[in-house]
Amino acid sequence: MSVRNLCIAVAAASAVLFGAAGAALAQSAPIEAYAALPAIDGVSVSPDGSALAYIRRSPDGDTVVAQARTGEALVTIDVSDRAARFVFWASPDHVVISSTINDKLPYTTSPGLYEQLDIVNVRTRRVARALGSADKAILTASFGPATVGTYRGRPVMYLRTYTVENNAYTYDVYRVDLDDGRGRLHQTGAEDTSSYVIRPDGEVLARTTYDGETGAWRLLARRGGNWNELLSRRSLLDRPAILGFGRSDETVLLSEDREDGPVLVEISLADGSEVAQHDNAGADNIVRDGAGHMVGISRQGLTQSYSLFDPAHQANWDRLVQGLAGRQLFLTDTDDDLSVMVFRAEGAGEPGSTYLFDAERQSVNLIGREYPGLTAADVAEVSAVRYKAADGMDLIGYLTKPTGREARNLPLIVLPHGGPAARDKAGFDWWSQALASRGYAVFQPQFRGSEGFGQTLLEAGYGEWGRKMQSDLADGVKYLADAGMVDASRVCIVGASYGGYAALAGMTLDDGVYRCAVSVAGISDLPEFLAVERREGGRSRFNEGLRYWQRFMGVTSDVDPSLAERSPARLISRIEGPVLLIHGRDDTVVPFEQSRIMDRAMRAAGKDVELVSLAGEDHYMSFPATRRQMLTETIKFLEEHNPPR
Structure with a gap:
């Protein structure tokens, strides 16, 4: 969330918001330094x-x-x-x-x-x-x-x-x-x-x-x-x-x-x-x-x-x-x-x-x-990138570039936020900075349905869950690849909560865009998710949470056939690359069962999948040990399936 220079004149559609003060990293900071909760808060x-x-x-x-x-x-x-x-x-x-x-x-x-x-x-x-x-x-x-x-x-x-x-x-x-x-x-x-x-x-x-x-x-x-x-x-x-x-x-x-x-x-x-x-x-x-x-x-x-x-x-x-x-x-x-x-x-x-x-x-x-284990050189450059979706809608994303590497043909991690009515902010983000420290460019697209960039962008997401909210991510990848900044053949997608759904949807709905995915507390089966929300959240006519999800999914019933068409766990045959599932056992927002459903379906189809359960963790990565475990497993998986160099 920090800014090194607010008034830099930039070419094309990218504005540098802040960057590392040092030169190329001789050695990356340990994962623990990024995964730690703030020392003072x-x-x-x-x-x-x-x-x-x-x-x-x-x-x-x-x-x-x-x-x-x-x-x-x-x-x-x-x-x-x-x-x-x-x-x-x-x-x-x-x-x-x-x-x-x-x-x-x-x-x-x-x-x-x-x-x-x-x-x-x-x-x-x-x-x-x-x-x-x-x-x-x-x-x-x-x-x-x-x-x-x-x-x-x-x-x-x-x-x-x-x-x-x-x-x-x-x-x-x-x-x-x-x-x-x-x-x-x-x-x-x-x-x-x-x-x-x-x-x-x-x-x-x-x-x-x-x-x-x-x-x-x-x-x-x-x-x-x-x-x-x-x-x-x-x-x-x-x-x-x-x-x-x-x-x-x-x-x-x-x-x-x-x-x-x-x-x-x-x-x-x-x-x-x-x-x-x-x-x-x-x-x-x-x-x-x-x-x-x-x-x-x-x-x-x-x-x-x-x-x-x-x-x-x-x-x-x-x-x-x-x-x-x-x-x-x-x-x-x-x-x-x-x-x-x-x-x-x-x-x-x-x-x-x-x-x-x-x-x-x-x-x-x-x-x-807040992060005494990190030095100035451990904070990579962040830029605001403006691009257009396939239908012409103007979009913004934040690009974190690994320190000491030219923005040419970089391996890319797409990191969509949760919500979906949420947003990323310019500045220090521990997750994207940790990934960048390992040599990846990290792209955080503010897709339609994101809040904080005007009502038009927010409302454009209504009914677009798994549709244009998803294609907005791939359109950002195409923009970065066409600009020569990233290598289109070395792109993986990682996300949590709604971002976890987007990661799974990237492997099932976006043919050929991503070579691997990490879903943290992601939704895999939309009808089942809505059924649980209806059952535990009360009668639908009183259930605001259910109405929120239905608005973005564009349905009025959890048996709407379009939900199955956008549910990764029901589209397993389309998956071509490996998937890592990570989920807190005590998650009360997205049930742990959502990752188990995806894991069982992929295993039954002979697909490459691994499920990591986080004991005692909730939906928010609240505890240092499990936060570190999540980040360590994510980076290990990415380095195996999408090497940064």
């Missing part, structure tokens, strides 16, 4: 700006560290027994650790990944489980966003979750004590309540409702003790979303798809009128102050940018960008008034470092480096 600054908290990973285990900015250690918590995802401050004295657990919990029908929140008092060093007890029966693993604040002068956290009574569910707000974790019912919702907007003092100013059967969505505001409807919509997919407060607590921020495209507008809580509309182009996050007010927008185009409303804040950010020229900066956290900012930097051969900016001192200090 999720740095958060306390509301008053005086302390930091972060996840620290090492061979000895993972810990959450809280420390004063002066360097004094406040507390260290061992989190090696869980998948710690991020940390945040709930008060100047309390850090919350968000982790995921893979389990089947009460009131649920099947195992899944669930959030667990542990609250650490950095003064007393006591740890409490959020909602470990409550005055109602609750679904403790289905938290909505947390609002940190106070209640009668005491620091608390307001959590959204489901109350379960008499086999009925209501989506409610619980007030959580930060020292003992106990939850007390703060606001009762209804079965169709879907979100809340809460002030830090606990006043609930707005809520939304949604009926999954009819698609009816409503925004309601509380005035004088009554709930008044401000807006209503009807949408079975792409329902509107309230993203918290606008620039004050008199407005809320509405994100909505309209006929002329997506909008981001502030809605008055007094009468539902539109107070202001913000540029939604490339918007990917909202910057907020300690009161929850919107103070800026981050946008991701080819690179990341920030628009901060306060001129002083914007001037500070601009100075950081200028002072670290050639790097891509990501604002990750701030204190309550944005006088202290935590940001990440990537670029100029740097895979990622976290810094702290102090506005009063106008100082920048390094907090830590």
Whole structure:
């Protein structure tokens, strides 16, 4: 995600976004250095700006560290027994650790990944489980966003979750004590309540409702003790979303798809009128102050940018960008008034470092480096490549070129992203960088159906699963081969999740393009996948997940005959090269059975296949050992079947 040079004039359709600072590699860094989870992750600054908290990973285990900015250690918590995802401050004295657990919990029908929140008092060093007890029966693993604040002068956290009574569910707000974790019912919702907007003092100013059967969505505001409807919509997919407060607590921020495209507008809580509309182009996050007010927008185009409303804040950010020229900066956290900012930097051969900016001192200090096992020379050059699909649609891809090798007749790995409504970003990507370090060019196409490049590209993917979403990848290969950058006879495809499906489809639907494939947690049998989603996700008229998959597959039933025509496991006779299947045993997104189906079908047909199961791994490559195993097996397979030299 880093950028070495944002303003390079480029020939043809390729723009260099960042590159290695060194010359040709004398020796590649070990696989472990790329596969490692970041050594320092999720740095958060306390509301008053005086302390930091972060996840620290090492061979000895993972810990959450809280420390004063002066360097004094406040507390260290061992989190090696869980998948710690991020940390945040709930008060100047309390850090919350968000982790995921893979389990089947009460009131649920099947195992899944669930959030667990542990609250650490950095003064007393006591740890409490959020909602470990409550005055109602609750679904403790289905938290909505947390609002940190106070209640009668005491620091608390307001959590959204489901109350379960008499086999009925209501989506409610619980007030959580930060020292003992106990939850007390703060606001009762209804079965169709879907979100809340809460002030830090606990006043609930707005809520939304949604009926999954009819698609009816409503925004309601509380005035004088009554709930008044401000807006209503009807949408079975792409329902509107309230993203918290606008620039004050008199407005809320509405994100909505309209006929002329997506909008981001502030809605008055007094009468539902539109107070202001913000540029939604490339918007990917909202910057907020300690009161929850919107103070800026981050946008991701080819690179990341920030628009901060306060001129002083914007001037500070601009100075950081200028002072670290050639790097891509990501604002990750701030204190309550944005006088202290935590940001990440990537670029100029740097895979990622976290810094702290102090506005009063106008100082920048390094907090830590994410990949200490990698040097500047271990980060290969990344370029943005523009090309056209066969039907003329303009597309973009990111090309990572191996350091020290001319971009001529290179062996190529196509690495499509998951989602499919997701995207890659320019910068350090551990997977593509690891493959490039072994001598491969790596191409990450932003095929139709990808998000972040405009609504037109996203919607062009609807119904194109296994069709034009797939041919967009092969069209990128053709462009690179015609330009002489890659050798068309030495191309393999690798991907995870939807990208894993695309890898298998590359061997069955794209004749002669790929000589081998690696599918990580990929879907192989579309009818079976949809049947499981229907069975475990609930009735289809309420099942938004099922509607999402059907939209991209272009079907309304899991017995649609076109699904079999696009299912790699049912097209085994077309496979000419070897296939490696890798899948986490505890995957709750794409069942492990999807890889077993492909493995059995290929073996029955006498095809070259290997299945590697990752014990204890989920869908997200969350654990260092299995992440390293996946990368090691992938590179071993590629070097055997598509040698880099």
